Amino acid sequence: MSEFHEVRLPARLAFGCTGGIERRTEVVTLASGFERRTSPWSQGRRRWLIATAARPLDEIAELLAFFEARGGRLAGFRFRDPADFKSCAPSGVTTAGDQAIGAGDGARKAFQLVKAYGTVSRTIAKPVVGTVKVSVAGVVLAASAFTVEATTGVVTLNVAPAAGAAVKAGFEFDAPARFDTDRLDVTLEGFAAGRVTACALVEVRV
Known part of the structure; x- marks a missing residue:
């Protein structure tokens, strides 16, 4: 590599x-x-x-x-x-519901950060430390409920989401x-x- x-x-x-x-x-x-x-x-x-x-x-x-x-x-x-560094519009404020990053199956805990551009999804591998927010089934998680790998953009939840639960995230990225x-x-x-x-x-x- x-x-x-x-x-x-x-x-x-x-x-x-x-x-x-x-x-x-x-x-x-x-x-x-x-x-x-x-x-x-x-x-x-x-x-x-x-x-x-x-x-x-x-x-x-x-x-x-x-x-x-x-x-x-x-x-x-x-x-x-400068034109594209947030999960939302550049002038907006990131929220834990900005981008869908997966759905629970009762066992999976790790989810890759992505940003959607219409039907195209871009892998976000370089999130900015301290900016990632995560929600599961619409409920915003505390920062202590997950970890983020800053060099890969993989979010790992402490507890696997229930089957079908939408996992979303907001973030800034490089x-x-x-x-x-x-x-x-x-x-x-x-x-x-x-x-x-x-x-x-x-x-x-x-």
Whole structure:
């Protein structure tokens, strides 16, 4: 498995970033003119471009140090996507009923955090410590009634939910990411300011 560092890129270094979701679709045009479209990806992958604005040289140095510590593209890290970092809308307040993560069967205790985008479910493997809330059959559980593995997003309940009981959760999360370049170039904008050109990040599967 590729190396992953459980450290978050400081949010201030990503201020003003641009990004979004990419999909991979294979399109075959048939002799009749109709198309056959398939995708090998079950989930989309996020990409971002950070450090596009001029910033103080101290922040440039901090970004360069973070890049060097990750070995360029070698190691992954946590990244807070400013457009998608909660189980609810970015402006909302998370609740224990935000996302369905499973149903009880009387024996199962472990449930993977996920976030639904319509009919597509995204595995949430990097929840933010202390933000996860869980409910079973509409009843909010005390924090002492479950544990959360911060590196995998697996929630383990102390007591297995009854058969058919809906298990839901609310949370904040980071995206697992890596640099998509092995080189960072810095342009000086003044005696105390600079700009890093083309600092790209890409989401990774963990």
